[in-house]
Amino acid sequence: MGEEGSDFVKVLVIGSGGREHAMCWKIAQSEKVDSLFCAPGNGGISRIAKLVDIKAGDINGLLKFARSNSIDLTAVGPEVALVKGIVDSFQKEGLRIFGPSGRAAMLEGSKIFAKQTMKRWGVPTADFQVFSDHKDAEKYIEQSNFSLVVKADGLAAGKGVTVCRTKDEALCAVKEAMIDKIFGASGDNVLIEECLEGEEASIIVISDGEAVVPLATSQDHKRALDGDNGPNTGGMGAYSPAPVVTPELERRIMDEVIYPLVGGMAKDGIRYKGVLYAGIMVTDEGPKVLEFNVRFGDPETQAIFPRLKSDLVELMERAIDGDLKGITVSWDKRSCVCVVMASGGYPGKYEKEKEITGLDAAGKMKDIVVFHAATRQSRGRYMTSGGRVLGVTGLGDGIEAAIKNTYKAASKIKFDKMHFRKDIAKRALVMR
Numbered sequence: 225m226g227e228e229g230s231d232f233v234k235v236l237v238i239g240s241g242g243r244e245h246a247m248c249w250k251i252a253q254s255e256k257v258d259s260l261f262c263a264p265g266n267g268g269i270s271r272i273a274k275l276v277d278i279k280a281g282d283i284n285g286l287l288k289f290a291r292s293n294s295i296d297l298t299a300v301g302p303e304v305a306l307v308k309g310i311v312d313s314f315q316k317e318g319l320r321i322f323g324p325s326g327r328a329a330m331l332e333g334s335k336i337f338a339k340q341t342m343k344r345w346g347v348p349t350a351d352f353q354v355f356s357d358h359k360d361a362e363k364y365i366e367q368s369n370f371s372l373v374v375k376a377d378g379l380a381a382g383k384g385v386t387v388c389r390t391k392d393e394a395l396c397a398v399k400e401a402m403i404d405k406i407f408g409a410s411g412d413n414v415l416i417e418e419c420l421e422g423e424e425a426s427i428i429v430i431s432d433g434e435a436v437v438p439l440a441t442s443q444d445h446k447r448a449l450d451g452d453n454g455p456n457t458g459g460m461g462a463y464s465p466a467p468v469v470t471p472e473l474e475r476r477i478m479d480e481v482i483y484p485l486v487g488g489m490a491k492d493g494i495r496y497k498g499v500l501y502a503g504i505m506v507t508d509e510g511p512k513v514l515e516f517n518v519r520f521g522d523p524e525t526q527a528i529f530p531r532l533k534s535d536l537v538e539l540m541e542r543a544i545d546g547d548l549k550g551i552t553v554s555w556d557k558r559s560c561v562c563v564v565m566a567s568g569g570y571p572g573k574y575e576k577e578k579e580i581t582g583l584d585a586a587g588k589m590k591d592i593v594v595f596h597a598a599t600r601q602s603r604g605r606y607m608t609s610g611g612r613v614l615g616v617t618g619l620g621d622g623i624e625a626a627i628k629n630t631y632k633a634a635s636k637i638k639f640d641k642m643h644f645r646k647d648i649a650k651r652a653l654v655m656r
């Protein structure tokens with residue numbers, strides 16, 4: 225961070241997970257920053273930012289804090305605040321904030337809006353139907369003769385998508401969303417789409433509404449257990465770069481997905497500013513979009529930022545100012561791996577308040593950063609406070625070296641019933 229003074233900025237990061245720790249860690253390295261706040265943050269973040277006890281969804285509280293503390297720049301981690309329109313609220317008060325407007329954030333907030341936007345601008349995606357009445361959805365499922373994916377329209381904490389192998393599974397998913405309302409109003413409308421086959425990849429870019437800069441490629445591991453087995457989670461690890469996204473595939477995704485979407489939305493009167501994360505299925509017919517997120521990925525960000533040599537604050541400022549054109553972003557050529565250490569039982573029921581040991585020993589290792597996702601500091605000790613607790617992150621010359629370095633650091637950390645995957649980034653070795 226730089227010296228205190230008028231040219232330096234006061235930054236507020238919103239959120240409390242591993243992604244937000246990585247954002248704070250990278251922002252704190254900027255020469256432009258003189259003070260850093262995080263709301264609500266976590267135990268690890270408290271070492272580099274002042275924690276502010278306001279929840280990420282409390283837009284009025286955050287607005288009041290930013291106003292009374294003369295915050296110059298706010299960066300938003302989680303989608304909920306973005307979909308609620310935090311960017312519009314801050315802008316109305318003349319406060320600078322990095323992220324898409326509430327209308328633009330509908331790309332993640334409503335899967336139906338995302339599909340209709342893609343259709344209008346010719347962005348490739350699976351064929352789909354929209355239903356607001358469960359009887360119509362059931363009739364459609366009974367008549368269809370291919371595998372289907374049922375999606376609740378609104379936000380569902382990553383749980384609103386069911387890939388169905390049988391008609392019964394699809395009928396059950398419709399019942400849960402539309403009749404049992406397990407996702408609340410997010411399931412009032414559902415999408416039913418064709419099931420795509422292929423390799424999954426993702427691309428994360430920063431957009432200023434016109435110009436777009438891709439970040440380094442990355443891939444996450446969503447399943448709880450080794451070999452991509454077990455239940456879905458928020459992400460058990462990630463690595464960067466991801467060999468599945470070849471330079472040619474990246475170019476195709478930019479040309480066929482990102483530019484038509486950002487350009488099309490601008491023609492619709494929606495300038496997309498902020499992070500855009502496209503989840504893609506690489507099919508025989510080419511890349512097709514599975515979903516959009518309007519924020520940095522978690523834990524992808526933890527594997528991307530240690531490789532980012534450029535100033536993140538400058539990137540965010542230029543995106544806000546519509547000035548990304550011509551920017552060069554430089555990257556560390558080394559590979560980066562992030563292994564998530566989770567509480568026993570996660571993603572199901574788990575216990576909290578377990579003491580974590582070995583953090584200093586791991587953190588002191590060369591080219592290692594331990595990002596905290598759910599910890600709390602208590603009299604100099606760190607306690608677990610959620611399901612995904614830490615993201616142990618390491619760099620290495622090549623993916624093999626990065627894997628070795630990261631797992632060596634992970635082996636130093638302990639807490640009761642801790643579990644983590646032993647095969648993070650192994651897929652990158654197979655794909656080379």
Ligand code: AMP
Pocket residue numbers: 350373382385387417418419420421424503514515
């Ligand atoms: P989403 O939240 O839309 O990314 O969906 C979560 C996961 O469901 C994706 O990462 C894919 O693995 C899977 N998925 C979503 N849509 C489809 C589809 N049309 N065909 C096959 N798999 C899908």
Ligand code: GLY
Pocket residue numbers: 444458459517520521522523524
């Ligand atoms: N790791 C997937 C996501 O952030 O949505």
